[in-house]
Amino acid sequence: MDELSLRKVPYFFIIDFLGEKVEIFRENEIEKAGLRIDFQNFSTTKTQHSLSKKVEWKSYPETLEHFRTGFDKVQENIRFGNSYLTNYTRKTRIETNLTLEEIFFHSSAKYKVFYKDFFVFFSPETFVKIINGKIFTYPMKGTIDASLDNAAEILKNDKKEKAEHYTVVDLLRNDLSMVADDVKVDRFQYIDFIKTSQKNLYAMSSKISGTVKPEFNGKLGSLMRKLVPAGSILGAPKPKTLEIILEAEGYERGYYTGICGWFDGENTDSCVMIRFIEKDGNELFFKSGGGITHMSRLEDEYQEMKNKIYVPIH
Numbered sequence: 001m002d003e004l005s006l007r008k009v010p011y012f013f014i015i016d017f018l019g020e021k022v023e024i025f026r027e028n029e030i031e032k033a034g035l036r037i038d039f040q041n042f043s044t045t046k047t048q049h050s051l052s053k054k055v056e057w058k059s060y061p062e063t064l065e066h067f068r069t070g071f072d073k074v075q076e077n078i079r080f081g082n083s084y085l086t087n088y089t090r091k092t093r094i095e096t097n098l099t100l101e102e103i104f105f106h107s108s109a110k111y112k113v114f115y116k117d118f119f120v121f122f123s124p125e126t127f128v129k130i131i132n133g134k135i136f137t138y139p140m141k142g143t144i145d146a147s148l149d150n151a152a153e154i155l156k157n158d159k160k161e162k163a164e165h166y167t168v169v170d171l172l173r174n175d176l177s178m179v180a181d182d183v184k185v186d187r188f189q190y191i192d193f194i195k196t197s198q199k200n201l202y203a204m205s206s207k208i209s210g211t212v213k214p215e216f217n218g219k220l221g222s223l224m225r226k227l228v229p230a231g232s233i234l235g236a237p238k239p240k241t242l243e244i245i246l247e248a249e250g251y252e253r254g255y256y257t258g259i260c261g262w263f264d265g266e267n268t269d270s271c272v273m274i275r276f277i278e279k280d281g282n283e284l285f286f287k288s289g290g291g292i293t294h295m296s297r298l299e300d301e302y303q304e305m306k307n308k309i310y311v312p313i314h
Contacts, residue, residue: 001221034116089289142204180210
């Protein structure tokens, strides 16, 4: 990544959750690799596709008791002071009459990628943007069903959601300080609207910015190595929380909650790979979760995990 970005060669990159697998595709290699990409400023999709069938969608979440096993491990570690925010995720089998490619073409999201019948995601969450030497990140933490009365206000004033959001903003401000100077929070706790076919959601976001340190100028790989795993889908403090996640979840996230992005030769736009569907044999699995703090209630976190199992096709 460093070699190509120093030479200003455009490329697309995919990094798994643990930062162990890195895939790089120059512009002329993307289509051959079976990749389809649709970002705000970069898309390989040239034609419109029509959907002539009614969407069928079923999910088979684990039981509350099964969810509780890992949840209790996370909360025990929080009580012992090993973590103050842990992102706990699950893997849910789904059935749909849509192919992964159809989900890619017809879902609405800021960031969409389909990868050779292996996975598809439709993520609302930016990881970092780098524009003319400035770096920006937009942590998104805290969601609520938008159909509830005064939903946005409830979300902004919910003690647990606020604590979670404060923690992630603080974590990402510290992360950004490793690769940037003059780091500051430009906007705090604003509300994004996310439209889905099952239910509409509000999500809480903030904006943090800084100036890329001289030693990272043109070295995109070195910069990303410092920042992954993404703080918003890991927790804090990072090293111990990662240990907790690996023990509590009991499955491999793989590319889910990893990051991917497009370097255009000058600037970079990247996202966190959430809202993620993976093909395993003949079965499809949706991976979703949320942040756990000492204030988290089992039933609420179980519901949030289920709320996120949707496809944004309207």
